[in-house]
Amino acid sequence: MKIMNNIVLIGFMGVGKGAVARELSKLSGRFAIDGDDMIESLFNKKISKIFEDEGEEAFRDAEKNLAKFLEHNVKGAIISTGGGFYRQRNLKKIGTIIYLKSSFAKIMERLQSAPNSAKKLAKRPLLKDLEKAKKLHKERNSAYARKADIIIIAEDKSPKKIAKEILKALKGQK
Template sequence: MSHVVLIGMMGAGKTTVGRLVARRLGRPFHDSDEAVEARTGRTIAELFAEGGEPAFRAVEAEVLRDLLATEEPAVIAAAGGTVLDAGSRAALRDAGTVVWLRAEPALLAERARTGDHRPLVAEDPAGMVARLAGERSGLYQQTAHVVVDVDQLDADEVAEQVIAAVEEGAR
């Protein structure tokens, strides 16, 4: 048994779905953004403000590697930008089943408007989400073992599809 890792853009539902999947599979759940904040004692917005995106991405990659190295099979919600690092993409694919929660940019932008923990989209959520989705979709595609389109589904339905895909892959 290996990890189940959820990837995708901010607002795709990785944390919400990840918690549901972990509960249903009886596994621990880890959110890489939460792990970054716990390790550094700072919010993601603070990390961006203090060191910029490159410094944040370095910490993000280190935390992800540590989460993937845990022996107990877990469900992991990987930060949206995790796929930007080639080493992280390879580590993800080797660690278990990678599921891309794919959503249309309009839905992502609507969800990204809430909260203050998304510094990349603070100024122009719709424009920035569309740009980031365009830049990252190919990386998500090459990293994922499975794609689940989330636009017309609620969190429970997405979780069911993720579990079905993981169980199918285990056969």
């Protein structure tokens, strides 16, 4: 892995991409960037409110613009992305793609056992209907795997342990 290459974390919503990015940042000294936070800044509102006020299409357009920005302007960072960001056509140009894989049940268990679980669930509009979300998880799993340079099983592991596994896997790619 080139030192200037970004590390891009993909995976289903709630899998822990943001927490893993923060741990990777501590371990590597790289800046961690949260794609959803950047989109919230652009709209000056939370993602759930963007979906409510502007619609999912406006959010997906913002993701496209974010992908272009990241490709052309960000080097050497750790980027945690939203669950649907994997669809960006230029994803491979942004950096090394790491898929954090977990079952739907374990993701829900993780979210529901978090100290701020109500907030974590509320900020994910696509988790409002659990049956639809479960179906979406199943549909996306193979797409995430196809896009990934590295797949890390994230179930029942701390963000720190996952971050260490990612760094080890990246060293093995050289």
